[in-house]
C-alpha cells in the first residue's frame with residue numbers, strides 16, 4: 001500500500017487542488033490564530049468544498065475548548081480532529097465523544113523518553129502524529145520544519161495507525177520512510193516557499209516521492 005500523505009497548513013485553493021490531484025490522503029487546516037497557516041472556519045469551509053469523498057479534511061486545534069470545536073464544526077465539515085497541544089489522554093477521549101470524529105493526537109519527540117507517550121495516547125486516539133518536539137520557547141507547537149532523530153523509531157511497533165512528521169521535505173521523505181517504515185507522512189513547511197505560503201510544485205514532488213515504491 002502506498003504511503004499515506006497529509007499536507008498540513010493549507011490556506012489557498014491552488015494548493016488544496018494540487019494536493020488532491022497529486023494524491024494526498026489527508027488535508028490539514030490550522031485553526032490556531034498564532035500560526036502563519038491559520039484559517040478561519042469560513043475560509044476552511046470554502047477550501048474544503050471541492051474535496052472529494054475519500055480524502056480526509058483534518059482540522060488542527062491546539063488545546064481547544066468544547067465551544068471552539070463546536071463552533072468550528074458548525075461552519076466547516078471535518079473528517080478528523082488533530083490535537084496538537086498539551087491535551088491529556090482523557091481530553092482526547094472527551095473530544096472524540098464530543099465531536100463523534102476520529103482524533104489524531106500529535107506526540108512530540110526529541111529523545112527516547114518521549115516515546116512512552118505513544119503508548120498512552122495510542123490507547124485513546126484513533127491515529128498518532130509522531131512529530132518533532134518544538135524548540136523551547138517556540139511560538140508554534142508544530143510546523144517548525146524541525147526533524148528529530150528518526151532512528152528512535154526503527155523497529156518500533158505502533159498500536160495505532162500513524163504519520164511521521166517534522167522537517168520532512170521532498171528531498172528527505174523517501175529516506176525517512178525507508179528508515180522508519182512509517183505508513184504515512186505529514187508535511188507543512190517543507191512544501192512552502194515562505195512561512196504559510198505553500199508551493200504547488202513542492203507539494204507535487206513531495207507526494208510523488210513519498211508514494212513511490214520504497215526499496
Ligand SMILES: O=C(O)c1ccccc1NCC(=O)[C@H](O)[C@H](O)COP(=O)(O)O
Nearest residue numbers: 008035142143144145166167187188189
Ligand atoms: O503548522 C502550523 O502552523 C502548526 C501550528 C500549530 C500547531 C501545529 C502546527 N502544525 C502541525 C503539523 O501537523 C505540521 O504539519 C507538523 O508539525 C510538521 O511540520 P513541518 O515540520 O513544518 O513539516
